[in-house]
Each structure stands twice: as C-alpha cells, then as structure tokens.
Amino acid sequence: MSGVMNRLKNGLVTENPVFVQVLGMCPTLAVTTSAVNGIGMGLATTAVLIGSNIVISMLKNIIPSKVRIPAYIVVIATFVTLIDMLLQAYIPSLYDALGLFIPLIVVNCVVLGRAEAYASKNSIFNSLFDGLGMGLGFAFSLGCIGLVREVFGAGKAFGFQVMPNFFEPITILVLAPGAFIVLGLLFALFNYINSKKAKA
Amino acid sequence: MKEIIKNALILFAITLVSSVLLAIAFQVTEEPISVQKIKQRDAAFATVIPDATFEEIVDLDFSEYEKIDSVYVAKKADEIIGYTFKLITNEGYSAGIEMVVGVSIEGTITGIDVMRHAETPGLGALADEADFKNQFVSKPLGELSTVKGVSSNDTQISAISGATITSKAVTNAVNEAVTYYNNELKEGN
Numbered sequence: 001m002s003g004v005m006n007r008l009k010n011g012l013v014t015e016n017p018v019f020v021q022v023l024g025m026c027p028t029l030a031v032t033t034s035a036v037n038g039i040g041m042g043l044a045t046t047a048v049l050i051g052s053n054i055v056i057s058m059l060k061n062i063i064p065s066k067v068r069i070p071a072y073i074v075v076i077a078t079f080v081t082l083i084d085m086l087l088q089a090y091i092p093s094l095y096d097a098l099g100l101f102i103p104l105i106v107v108n109c110v111v112l113g114r115a116e117a118y119a120s121k122n123s124i125f126n127s128l129f130d131g132l133g134m135g136l137g138f139a140f141s142l143g144c145i146g147l148v149r150e151v152f153g154a155g156k157a158f159g160f161q162v163m164p165n166f167f168e169p170i171t172i173l174v175l176a177p178g179a180f181i182v183l184g185l186l187f188a189l190f191n192y193i194n195s196k197k198a199k200a
Numbered sequence: 201m202k203e204i205i206k207n208a209l210i211l212f213a214i215t216l217v218s219s220v221l222l223a224i225a226f227q228v229t230e231e232p233i234s235v236q237k238i239k240q241r242d243a244a245f246a247t248v249i250p251d252a253t254f255e256e257i258v259d260l261d262f263s264e265y266e267k268i269d270s271v272y273v274a275k276k277a278d279e280i281i282g283y284t285f286k287l288i289t290n291e292g293y294s295a296g297i298e299m300v301v302g303v304s305i306e307g308t309i310t311g312i313d314v315m316r317h318a319e320t321p322g323l324g325a326l327a328d329e330a331d332f333k334n335q336f337v338s339k340p341l342g343e344l345s346t347v348k349g350v351s352s353n354d355t356q357i358s359a360i361s362g363a364t365i366t367s368k369a370v371t372n373a374v375n376e377a378v379t380y381y382n383n384e385l386k387e388g389n
Contacts, residue, residue: 033321063214067207071214078218085225089232092240100295100318154322171362174322 004129011133017110018141019190024110028142029179031101035158038146040094041101042139044083046132048105051079053119053131060120072115073106080106110138141186148182149173240315241300245284248302248311249274252281260384267376271385274302282310283385285377291369294318297327299370301336301377305387309339312374324366332360332367341378346371 017023027045032038055075056063063071084102087095105111114134119127150156153173155163163169172178245254252274262268269286282304288296297317302310314328326332335357336344346359346367359367 037321059214062210064203064207064210066203067211071211074211074215074218078221081222082225085229085233089229089236092236096240096316099316150321156322169322171322174320 003126007126007129008133008136011130011135011137012140013137013194015134016137016141016190017113017134018138018145019187020194021110021113023113024108024138027101027104027108028145028183029176031104032142032146032149032179032182033174034150034154034156035143035147036097037101038142038144039139040098041104042135042142044098044102045105045108045110045138046135047083048076048079048108049111049114049131049135049138050128051083051131052076052111052115053127054124055079056115056119057122057124057127063120068116068120069112072112072120076111076115077106110134144186145179145182148186149178153178241286244300244313244315245272245274245302247313248284248300249282249304252276254284262380265376265380267373268380269298271380281305283381285380287373287377289369289373291365291372292317292319293324293363293365293369294320297366297369297373299373301374303341303377303381307341309336309341309374309378312336312370314370319363319366323360323363326360326363327366327370332370336374341382343375343378344371 011017015021018025018028024045027041031041052072052075056072059071059075080102084099087102088099114130118130122130147157150158151162152170153175155161155167155169170178173182242254245252253276254272254274257271257273260271267287267289269288272284272286273280274282274284282302285301285303286298287301288298290296295318297319298315299312299317300315301312304310312333314333317325317328319325319327335351339357340354342355344355344357346364347356348359348361348364351358357367357371
C-alpha cells in the first residue's frame with residue numbers, strides 16, 4: 001500500500017501539477033474565478049486522468065513509440081467526450097456546473113503529460129493512483145486559487161457571502177489579470193513551504 | 201516501409217475502437233440528454249410564467265431575429281395567456297448567454313431567466329441574480345434601454361455596475377423578443 005500513498009502524496013505535494021510542474025496553465029488561469037469552478041474543473045480532470053492513465057498503461061506494449069502522441073490524444077479525447085455525454089444524460093446538475101469546462105480537458109497538458117511521463121512506463125494499478133493523485137493535486141490547487149479569488153474578488157466563498165458588508169471586493173482578482181496575480185502569490189507561498197520542509 | 205504501415209494500422213485500430221465506443225455512447229445518451237434539456241427549459245419557463253403549459257410554435261421565420269431560438273405559447277386551462285421566448289445572445293462578455301423571456305398577452309413582460317452563461321463572477325454573473333432579473337417584471341412591451349445608476353422610468357433597466365456589456369446584452373435580447381411579439385404574435389396582426 002505504500003506505493004499508493006506515495007503516488008497520492010506525489011500528485012498532491014511533491015510533484016503538484018500546478019505549483020511544482022506548472023502544467024495545465026490554461027484551465028488554471030481561465031476557470032478559477034470561484035472555488036466551485038476550480039474544484040469542479042479539477043474533479044472532471046481527475047476522472048479523465050484516471051481513465052486515460054489506465055487505458056494507456058494497458059496499451060503501453062501495443063502503441064508504437066513513433067505514433068504514441070496521436071494515440072494518447074485519441075484516447076484522452078474519447079474519454080472526455082464520453083464523460084461529457086454521460087454527465088449530460090445522467091447527472092445534469094453536475095453538468096450544469098462543469099459542462100463548460102469539460103471540452104477544455106482535451107487540451108489540458110497535465111493529462112497528456114502523465115500519459116507520457118508515467119502511464120506509458122508503469123503498471124495499470126500504479127497508473128490509476130498516479131491519475132488519482134495528480135487529479136486531486138490539480139483540483140486542490142485550482143480550488144485554492146479559486147477560493148482566494150472569490151473571497152477577495154467577490155466577497156464570497158463557495159457562493160456564500162463571507163466578507164462583511166463594508167468590504168469592497170477587489171474586482172480585478174476575478175478578472176484575467178487577477179488570475180496571474182493570485183497564481184504568482186500562491187506559487188511563492190507553496191515554494192516557501194516546500195523549501196522550509198527541505199531544510200528541516 | 202513495413203513499419204509505417206504497421207504504425208498506421210495500430211493507430212487506425214485505436215481510432216476505430218474509439219469511434220465505435222463514442223457511437224454507442226451517443227446512441228445510449230441521446231434520448232436522456234434531450235429529456236434533460238426539455239426539463240431544464242420547462243423549469244426556466246415555469247419561473248417566468250408559473251402554472252402554465254407550454255407548446256412550441258413551429259415553422260416560424262426568425263431570419264430577421266438572430267437571437268431568438270424558439271417561441272412557445274403558454275396556456276392556462278386552454279386559454280393563451282402569453283408566450284415564452286428562448287434566446288441566445290452572443291453580445292455578452294463571454295460565450296453565448298442562453299435565456300428565456302416571458303410575455304403576457306396583457307402587454308407586459310412577465311419575467312426573464314438566465315439558463316446558461318459564462319459571465320465573470322461578481323460582475324456579469326449578477327445578471328442571473330434576482331436583483332437584476334426582477335427589474336424586467338411587469339415592464340411594458342416597448343424598447344428598453346440600460347442606464348447607469350438608478351432607473352428613473354418604465355423603459356429603463358439599471359445596469360449592473362461594472363458589467364454594462366452583460367446588462368446590455370440581456371436587455372437587447374429582451375427587446376428582440378418584445379419586438380417579435382409586437383410585430384408577429386400580438387392579436388390583430
């Protein structure tokens with residue numbers, strides 16, 4: 001079981017896709033206008049990551065290395081489209097919240113990155129947990145960015161008013177430039193915590 | 201040469217399996233998806249004209265009304281009490297805004313509802329809040345305009361501060377539905 005914990009910790013902290021690997025910046029910047037949006041995007045990506053990691057790990061001996069990238073993209077795009085249709089049909093409330101972001105997952109380089117760097121070289125079981133760990137790490141990071149932007153930019157957390165009435169929302173934080181500012185600040189914070197740990 | 205053919209065949213096999221899977225999933229989900237869409241639409245209609253039944257009017261010409269997606273007649277006990285419009289406008293700040301507008305035959309707007317949008321949270325997204333939407337309720341069927349600050353008469357909608365583009369997009373869509381009603385649906389035409 002230590003392998004499982006190791007994969008989860010790796011995705012959430014050691015190789016956190018956003019704060020350490022700086023992957024998937026498009027959705028990170030674009031959809032994190034609120035905590036719910038960030039977490040939703042993260043969880044949808046997690047589902048795709050787990051699925052594509054498993055399938056690519058299964059096919060790793062069949063896919064020739066020269067055509068591996070198009071093969072991975074076909075697998076990923078198929079999963080994204082399947083999830084899109086299934087959510088729309090059977091979990092409409094979740095689709096309402098996430099529908100907008102699902103097609104974006106196809107171009108999320110975290111998914112392709114894990115297929116190339118991990119799933120194509122490791123066992124199915126480990127790949128599954130690698131996908132889960134990376135996905136949760138992605139969801140956690142996007143949730144953090146979304147929460148900070150929502151609290152200071154709109155005075156709300158998860159849609160509920162949390163800031164007192166006299167607080168004037170810093171509107172720029174929910175606009176595009178705010179995404180870069182908050183991302184930069186959280187990068188700094190995350191790296192500071194990691195460097196402290198490394199010293200200790 | 202042999203390797204190219206082998207690679208191509210393997211890639212072909214992968215795409216073939218993918219397309220078969222997608223085709224099956226499409227077949228299976230097609231019906232539930234359309235059922236969900238109707239449910240969602242009816243829920244939005246019920247907020248603008250409560251307790252009515254809705255029936256789509258087919259064969260209408262919207263070529264001069266690019267924002268109108270479809271028009272429905274609202275009936276209560278077999279009597280026509282109004283019409284609902286499903287609109288999609290691309291004048292918003294982000295992707296298309298999908299909304300519904302209700303019009304009563306007594307000559308007022310019964311209400312609007314935003315079904316799907318991607319406007320900025322805290323700014324344009326406030327268009328889906330009651331504070332903004334309720335402004336349209338009971339407005340007469342004429343041209344509405346947006347103003348900054350407080351509206352001073354019946355034909356003005358107070359724009360959401362910091363989101364003039366979204367406010368205008370919604371108001372223009374409502375105007376188009378009203379114009380269509382006045383020109384095409386109103387009794388006597």
